[in-house]
Amino acid sequence: MADKAVVDPFEDIPGTTLFNAERSRVGYHLNMFCMSLMKKANREEFKANEDLYLRKWPMTDEQREAVLKRDWGRMIQLGGNVYFLSKLFSTDGLSFQFVAASMTGMTQEQYAEMMLHGGRKVDGNRSNSEWVK
């Protein structure tokens, strides 16, 4: 009933992309590509020629570019879901922590340090207006 076309309060949460049915539709082929990396043979094929392998999935050029550049933040914006993207960064030998750090513009060390100190505070991170300040 709540229709995002009318008012979407989620859009006001800064640095946060909600993986909803609409983004799932937009990111379908991107995420299904990631899913395919659960098979060893496919991982080998992807590593041998990433661009060629990516052409098997009818994703947008922009999505393909973001994968090749490993632009995790962009992939999320273009419909990627982090659990699916994890198959891609696992193929690269990277961790959730590395990727999470990279999306927030921190090094993995800085990010790990922040987490050791109780994580990112919610204060100041609730609304876009707070980020503008």
Next chain:
Amino acid sequence: MTEENPFDDIPGTTLFDAHKSREGYHLNMFCMSMGDAASREEFKQDERAYLARYPMTEEQRDCVLRRDALRLIEIGGNIYFLAKLFYVDGRSVRSVCAAMSGMTDKEYEQMMLDGGRSPEGNRSKSEWAQSA
């Protein structure tokens, strides 16, 4: 629901509920495999060996070999799954329905043309007991 099941009073009818589904899981999954041409061939070559792959009960296995649809329904089979087994033999659901109700294909067909089986006398087990 589990204590007193009103569905139990409907004669000649087995409700395929979650309990039956559990009981018939491997039987129905075997039937599902008959949707695949290669599996059908394998099954036809040695039915018993093929059935041994599915951890169903001996009785279920026996009933499959004998194509006892009525009993298969009682022990967890579901008609939409069983249909795939009978298609292997080139038999229609209509013919299986005839057999389950103890009629020839021809008798069953005539009954359907005449408007189907009447609900009169077929609503409750007590009605069947009277007529027996």
Next chain:
Amino acid sequence: MAKIVASVNCSHVPAIGAAWDLGKTEQPYWQPVFKGFDYSKKWIADLKPDVVILVYNDHASAFSLEVIPTFALGTGAEFKPADEGWGPRPVPTVHGHPKLASHIAQSVILDEFDLTLVNKMDVDHGLTVPLTLMFGQPEAWPCKVIPLAVNVVQYPPPTGNRCYNLGKAIRRAVEAYPEDLRVVIFGTGGMSHQLQGKRAGLINKEWDNNFLDLLTHDPGKAAKIPFIEYVRETGSEGIEMVMWLVSRGALEDKVREKHRYYHVPASNTALGHLILENESFKG
């Protein structure tokens, strides 16, 4: 704004599809079945819907017993006819409407109906037979089709009341969709039939026709029919009629009955067919 303007109800007996595919429509046995859709074919050709939401059930084709979703909405771009054991029906691939489907999903889930979303599945006779009955055999189906598969294979299916209310939620969702689309909803399956045990072949003409009356004029009452009554009066597979309540819920309270047809037998089944239009719809 998108709008559901009418509903189509009909049985989806697989033998009807086979009769069509094998060119038996003029045979004395099948002729009366197809005759019931002469009006309907013309009606829908004139109406030209952009999208059909097709409520049906899968018969151990896309879903075995490994996964049993109660309500599964097809949000994918296309759905291929399933191979049900005798090869896929020679009918066109079904093209979905992923954008509207995702919108419906989001809306009705927030409306507290916990749908399963399916991007990849084959569609069996439950979905393709109604399309054949209404559109014949074109090169391509003339509109987009959003499948909504309801579990009626393993008891219990969703209650009639739940189905009726889901229909209402779908109506709200469609009406909140910004693009102008004309939508027709199909509720399929039924009518009375039993495909198992010693009562196989059960048909209850009186009950079926009363259900058609209720569905048209007093759907709230039809929504209250308990499962025990469906099974006792209309056979174990007659319970499929709960799917007709989804389509009825998607219409306004007041409707016009445009067409009704009832015929016994179509194989093991009583064939029922109903077309309803919203009273507010000026066709």
